[in-house]
Amino acid sequence: xxNRVNYKGYVIEAQxxxxxxxxxxxxxxxxxxxxxxxxxxxxxxxxxxxxxAEATIHSLxxxxxxxxxxxxxVSVSDL
Numbered sequence: 001x002x003n004r005v006n007y008k009g010y011v012i013e014a015q016x017x018x019x020x021x022x023x024x025x026x027x028x029x030x031x032x033x034x035x036x037x038x039x040x041x042x043x044x045x046x047x048x049x050x051x052x053a054e055a056t057i058h059s060l061x062x063x064x065x066x067x068x069x070x071x072x073x074v075s076v077s078d079l
Contacts, residue, residue, distance in 0.1 A: 003015065007063070007064050012059075012067070013031065014055075014056040016052050016059055024054070025044065026055060026062050027059060028063045030043070030067065030076055030079070039079040043066055043074040
């Protein structure tokens with residue numbers, strides 16, 4: 001499964017974290033490439049899933065929602 005997607009001029013990378021109980025938590029890095037410069041924003045959510053693949057899918061969707069402004073506390077407007 002691809003853990004990196006391009007979306008609206010950003011690159012979203014899913015890196016789910018495995019919790020002690022075996023579930024996987026949503027975790028992302030959003031990159032903005034501008035010439036030779038790359039700016040990165042990290043974000044995570046408390047949502048947890050049974051498999052890494054499921055958490056990856058939800059991580060990428062979370063990243064899209066962050067870019068779309070649905071989570072103002074994790075804005076990418078300054079990247």
